[in-house]
Amino acid sequence: MADRNFSATRIPGFAAIAIAAFVILYLPIFTLVIYAFNAGQSIAVWEGVSLHWFARAWDNEAVKSATLRSLVIAVSASAIATSVATMAALGTTRRPNFRGQTFIYVMINQPLMVPEIVTAVALLIFFGVVKQATGYQGLGYLILAHTAFCIPFAYLPIRARLEGMDLSLETAAADLYASDWQTFRYVTLPLLFPGIIAGAMLAFVISLDDVVITEFVKAGGQDTLPTYMLGQMRRAITPEVNAISTGLLALTVVLLTAFFLLTRKKG
Template structure:
């Protein structure tokens, strides 16, 4: 008699629970997207299909400024975080095991383990002293804060890519008298490029969507798109917020889809 293998999917009620979880996760998002096309000012009463609120959001000067600011901060933060994460990944994978390696992994991934509100308060106190000493109030603080927070998100796919790479080509390049820089430029970097791109996109999405750290670190008049939306929710909620959320959701899904395509395993 053949032995039956245990399967979680075969347990009673598994399908019902799974369906309920998906409904709880995605029904609010679907509702938000649907009501972003509502013709009236209500976010709860359907008054006909319209693109009015997308037009309103597109022509809103405050939304334009917040969006541009978000893109600038996210672009700089992802570039800096990806560069540092690449160097960290190379330094922790392209060498023999050493004492303190686990501690270094923990320190690099620390922002993932510490509650974000704790990191935000710490950055607020740290940057406040710098603002008082220098008088500088620019976007540099947001870029620095987002860069530090995004490093582990960029580091994980880059490190995973390095660990999955065969070192045969790098060894062959060294045997053919290539210098370490030539080996890195012509062999390691091209092979590592998908991991770097995936890490950059993930860091970009994390920075673009961040609210807590941005809310604590930003100065007056430096709202990003998420903090602008938070401010609007404190006043009067209109389908314009739904339209902005839908556009942000579409951009996030697009980037995460590209991240998945770059990191999936190929036969």
């Protein structure tokens, strides 16, 4: 008979393996953050504490331009992806099971299962054809590419929220002669709103941090902050890159913390 009180934490060596995993994962990040405050030019030799590199990054016009471009793309892509994901979640959860439902789930979550490099190459080929046909070279391609990649990340928390919602309130609204739109506007949407916000924040973080798809889709002069940093790493590396990384890390941590607080179960 299986032990119902079994706990993985009591397995010999569990604590040591867990600590080692955390050290391997986070020690390089902590090192990067520490050296962002290095006063010297070297990224490996400590020469004192200074905010010089943060000030230098703040005054760097290329960093400002790349940051603004990243924010425009991330906000646009997350807004579109969240809207599409919300409609997809409503269409796959607020109705009886139907033939092809599993296939639809697979197609929505396809970017999560396919290696990102494959998605990037496919988008590169597709947008190449569109560029030749239209002549358009703007940021729209990056926004659409990020949107396609972010939809499943927004879909999962929204769908999870819907599946955890009690249908009785929506049924009661229908019994009180509320239209479908009124039921959605005054009952479903307020209850679903935390899931929508969580999905939007997750999509925003994924878009903001993306490198692979951006590298393949972007045109000349369309560097985002991550691709700008990648380009700097190929040249002379200074603690300025560490400072930019620290700022990006701080923003990501704030958003992911908010995502966790919105999606955790209360009680």
